[in-house]
Amino acid sequence: MTLTISKISRRINQNWIIRDLSFQVNKGECLALLGPSGCGKSSTLRLIAGLDSPNEGKVYINDQDVTDIPPVERRIGMVFQSYALFPHLSIFSNLALGLKVRGVSEKQQIERVSSILSVVQLEHLSNRLPSELSGGQRQRVALARALLRDPHVYLLDEPMSNLDAQLREELRPELRRLILKGSQPVLYVTHDQQEAMAMADRIAVLKNGELEQIGTPLELYKDPKSFFVASFIGRPQINKLPIKNNIISAIRPESIYIDSNGISCKVIETEWLGMNKLVFLDSNIGNIRMICASNIKINEKLSISWDKSEELHFDATSEKRLT
Secondary structure (H helix, E strand, O other), rough: OOEEEEEEEEOOEEEEEEEEEEEEEEOOOOEEEEEEOEEEOOHHHHHHHOOOOOOEEEEOOEEEEEOOOHHHOEEEEEEEEOOOOOOOOOOHHHHHHHHHHHHHHHHHHHHHOOOOOHOOOHHOOOOOOOOHOOOOHHHHHHHHHHHHHOOOOEEEEEEOOOOHHHHHHHHHHHHHHHHHHOOOOOEEEEEEEHHHHHHEEEEEEEEEEEEEEEHHHHHHHHHHOEEHHHOOOOOOOOEEEEEEEOOEEEOOOEEEEEEEEEEEEEEEEEOOOOOOOEEEEOOOOOOEEEEOOOOOOOOOOOEEOOHHOOOOOEEEEOEOOOO
């Protein structure tokens, strides 16, 4: 199975919210659509699901043009950020409802729902209402519903945005186990770059409805093609150095180190990141962020440096990477 988006564009009134977008999600691959709010991620998902129609371009599932096919006929397993569970139905009934609508016999409903509840490890909670489950458990029910469709493609729209940080980390490996075990392509929409890097085989970074860059997490981190990608991938955010000769220079906080012969700085703030500290520095070239393990204190004076080969350079007008 493959999912292919070919030059799709979507316009609302006179505003293009997606413009000439093309990419392919391969068999058994998870591709994350990453970008800030309003960049066109969820709109792209809606076009693929058939909940909206493109003004231009085509959507293919396993080489079949599904652009004009109704959503119910596309065999898509969709997981929403809101869970979309019926509050008055038990977990078992929530899952069985879709099978019932498709004409599956009651015996098969029981067998298939029981089997999928076992897969997501919720069989002991089948008679509970959604309100009686935790956020993580409700998300697993939503995943189970998608799995029950035996879909050709999985579409996940910020499925963990309603969960706290710890629960998101706990659910990530479970989500990969459930969704990425088969041959279906998976499109994962998120604005959280850490989540995208943890979940996806490749990441497509969107900006204003257009594809800025696509590649593996490491490729985007090591070889960003624009300053937008460089500043969006990696946390803390990359340092922007003074502009010279119409060039933007940048250096990542983790590439900076203390050097007695380097640039003089004063510590203006610190923030613990677990084993390391994020240090905010004031210098004669502006504010700089550095990550280090030292027990540095506010108002402390020190000198910093970095390997020039670690610098990234971009054209100041286009913000595209210079080679």
